[in-house]
Amino acid sequence: xxxxxxxxxxxxxxxxxxxxxxxxxxxxxxxxxxxxxxxxxxxxxxxxxxxxxxxxxxxxxxxxxxxxxxxxxxxxxxxxxxxxxxxxxxxxxxxxxxxxxxxxxxxxxxxxxxxxxxxxxxxxxxxxxxxxxxxxxxxxxxxxxxxxxxxxxxxxxxxxxxxxxxxxxxxxxxxxxxxxxxxxxxxxxxxxxxxxxxxxxxxxxxxxxxxxxxxxxxxxxxxxxxxxxxxxxxxxxxxxxxxxxxxxxxxxxxxxx
Amino acid sequence: xxxxxxxxxxxxxxxxxxxxxxxxxxxxxxxxxxxxxxxxxxxxxxxxxxxxxxxxxxxxxxxxxxxxxxxxxxxxxxxxxxxxxxxxxxxxxxxxxxxxxxxxxxxxxxxxxxxxxxxxxxxxxxxxxxxxxxxxxxxxxxxxxxxxxxxxxxxxxxxxxxxxxxxxxxxxxxxxxxxxxxxxxxxxxxxxxxxxxxxxxxxxxxxxxxxxxxxxxxxxxxxxxxxxxxxxxxxxxxxxxxxxxxxxxxxxxxxxx
Numbered sequence: 001x002x003x004x005x006x007x008x009x010x011x012x013x014x015x016x017x018x019x020x021x022x023x024x025x026x027x028x029x030x031x032x033x034x035x036x037x038x039x040x041x042x043x044x045x046x047x048x049x050x051x052x053x054x055x056x057x058x059x060x061x062x063x064x065x066x067x068x069x070x071x072x073x074x075x076x077x078x079x080x081x082x083x084x085x086x087x088x089x090x091x092x093x094x095x096x097x098x099x100x101x102x103x104x105x106x107x108x109x110x111x112x113x114x115x116x117x118x119x120x121x122x123x124x125x126x127x128x129x130x131x132x133x134x135x136x137x138x139x140x141x142x143x144x145x146x147x148x149x150x151x152x153x154x155x156x157x158x159x160x161x162x163x164x165x166x167x168x169x170x171x172x173x174x175x176x177x178x179x180x181x182x183x184x185x186x187x188x189x190x191x192x193x194x195x196x197x198x199x200x201x202x203x204x205x206x207x208x209x210x211x212x213x214x215x216x217x218x219x220x221x222x223x224x225x226x227x228x229x230x231x232x233x234x235x236x237x238x239x240x241x242x243x244x245x246x247x248x249x250x251x252x253x254x255x256x257x
Numbered sequence: 258x259x260x261x262x263x264x265x266x267x268x269x270x271x272x273x274x275x276x277x278x279x280x281x282x283x284x285x286x287x288x289x290x291x292x293x294x295x296x297x298x299x300x301x302x303x304x305x306x307x308x309x310x311x312x313x314x315x316x317x318x319x320x321x322x323x324x325x326x327x328x329x330x331x332x333x334x335x336x337x338x339x340x341x342x343x344x345x346x347x348x349x350x351x352x353x354x355x356x357x358x359x360x361x362x363x364x365x366x367x368x369x370x371x372x373x374x375x376x377x378x379x380x381x382x383x384x385x386x387x388x389x390x391x392x393x394x395x396x397x398x399x400x401x402x403x404x405x406x407x408x409x410x411x412x413x414x415x416x417x418x419x420x421x422x423x424x425x426x427x428x429x430x431x432x433x434x435x436x437x438x439x440x441x442x443x444x445x446x447x448x449x450x451x452x453x454x455x456x457x458x459x460x461x462x463x464x465x466x467x468x469x470x471x472x473x474x475x476x477x478x479x480x481x482x483x484x485x486x487x488x489x490x491x492x493x494x495x496x497x498x499x500x501x502x503x504x505x506x507x508x509x510x511x512x513x514x
Contacts, residue, residue: 119497
C-alpha cells in the first residue's frame with residue numbers, strides 16, 4: 001500500500017511546457033539519464049500526476065555580487081554546501097518568499113568537505129545544484145552540467161570579497177568536481193594546511209564563486225537568454241565519469257563494455 | 258542589506274538539546290567540520306536564532322522493507338538520488354505529513370549518476386543524506402558517516418526485491434562512495450554495459466538497499482538506541498578523504514601539510 005500511494009505522491013506538478021523544456025535540456029546535456037532511455041517516459045508519467053509538492057519555485061533575478069556575499073558569510077556559519085545554496089535561497093526568501101521560506105538550509109550542511117569530510121563531490125556543487133533545481137526544475141540540468149565543468153576548468157576561486165577574512169596568493173584549476181582533489185591541489189600550491197585560515201577562506205571564496213556563477217546562469221535563464229555550453233556525452237564513454245580518465249587510470253583507461 | 262537579513266533567516270530552529278546532541282555527534286563522527294574548530298560556535302549562533310524554516314522534521318518509524326520498495330520503484334521513475342530520498346520521505350508524507358509534503362523530491366533528481374552522470378558521489382548517498390538530515394538534524398551526522406562507510410565496504414546490492422525487473426549474479430564491494438567506481442566495479446564483474454537492464458536493476462537495488470539501511474538507523478535513533486560505528490577522523494589525515502589513499506595515489510601518498 002505504501003509503495004503504491006507513495007509513487008503517486010512523490011512527483012512535482014509538471015506541465016506539458018516543462019516536459020518539452022526538459023526534453024530540450026536532455027538533448028543539450030546528454031548526461032547519464034539519457035543512456036537508460038526512460039527519462040522521457042518517467043517525465044511523461046510525472047506530467048500526469050498533479051499531486052505532490054510544488055516544483056520548481058518562482059525565481060526572482062538577483063545581483064550576483066549579493067549572492068556571492070551571502071554565500072561567503074554563510075560559509076563561516078555552516079560551510080560550503082549550506083553556503084552555496086544560501087547564496088541563492090536566502091535572496092529568494094527576501095524577494096519571493098512562499099516555498100523558499102519552508103526549505104531548511106541546514107538539511108544541506110552535510111555536504112561540507114565532500115559529504116561530512118569524505119572528500120567526494122565539492123559541497124558547493126551539492127548545495128548549489130539543489131538551489132538550481134528548486135529554481136529551474138528540469139531546465140536546471142544543463143546549468144548543473146555547465147557549473148560542474150566551469151568549477152573544474154577555471155582558476156578558482158574567482159570571487160574575492162572586498163574585505164576578506166584571510167589573505168592568500170594561489171588560484172588553482174581542480175580538473176575535477178571532487179573536494180579532495182580541488183582542496184588538495186590548492187593546499188599544495190599555497191603550502192597551507194586544511195585547518196589554516198587561508199584554506200578556510202579559499203573555500204569560502206570558492207563557495208561565493210559558485211553562488212555568483214549560479215546567479216548569472218539563473219538570471220540569463222529568467223531572461224530567456226541562457227545558452228548551455230557543456231557538450232560532453234557520458235553515454236558515449238560508456239560509464240558515468242568526470243571526463244578526466246587518465247587522471248586516475250593513467251594510460252590504462254578501460255574500454256567501454 | 259540582503260546579506261545581513263539573510264544570515265538571520267537561513268537558520269533552522271535549534272534547541273539547546275539539539276545543540277548538545279550535535280556536539281556529541283561531532284565527537285563521534287570526527288569529520289571535516291571539526292578540523293576548523295568553529296562548528297560549535299556556528300551551532301551556538303544558530304541556537305540563538307529562532308527565525309527560518311522548521312528543522313529537523315518529525316520522524317515516524319517505518320518498515321525498512323517498505324522504504325526499500327518505495328526506493329526501488331522510484332528508481333525507475335527518476336533514478337538513484339530521488340529514489341533513495343523517496344524511500345524515507347514518501348512514507349513520512351503518509352505517516353507525519355506537514356513539512357514532508359512541501360519538499361519537492363524532484364529537486365534531488367540531479368544526483369543521478371553521481372550528479373547528472375558525472376560519476377561523483379553516488380546519488381543514493383546524496384538523496385539519502387538529505388533525507389537523514391531532514392529527519393534527524395545534527396544527529397544525522399554520524400548516520401551519514403556510517404552510511405558512507407557501509408555503502409563502501411559492503412557487498413552490494415544487499416536488497417533484492419521479490420519480483421526484480423532484471424536478473425544478475427554479481428555483488429561487489431565498491432571501496433568508495435563514488436558512482437564511477439561503484440558502477441564500474443560492478444559492470445566489470447557482471448560484464449554488462451551502463452545501458453543494460455541488469456546494470457539499471459543493480460542501481461535500483463542499491464538505491465533500495467540505501468533506503469533500507471537509512472530506515473534501520475533512523476528507527477534505532479527514534480528508539481534512542483542508535484550507536485555510531487564510523488571512527489575514522491579525516492582531520493588526522495590532513496585532508497578531506499574517502500580513506501582509500503592508495504586506490505588513486507598508489508604507494509606515493511602525499512604527506513599532510
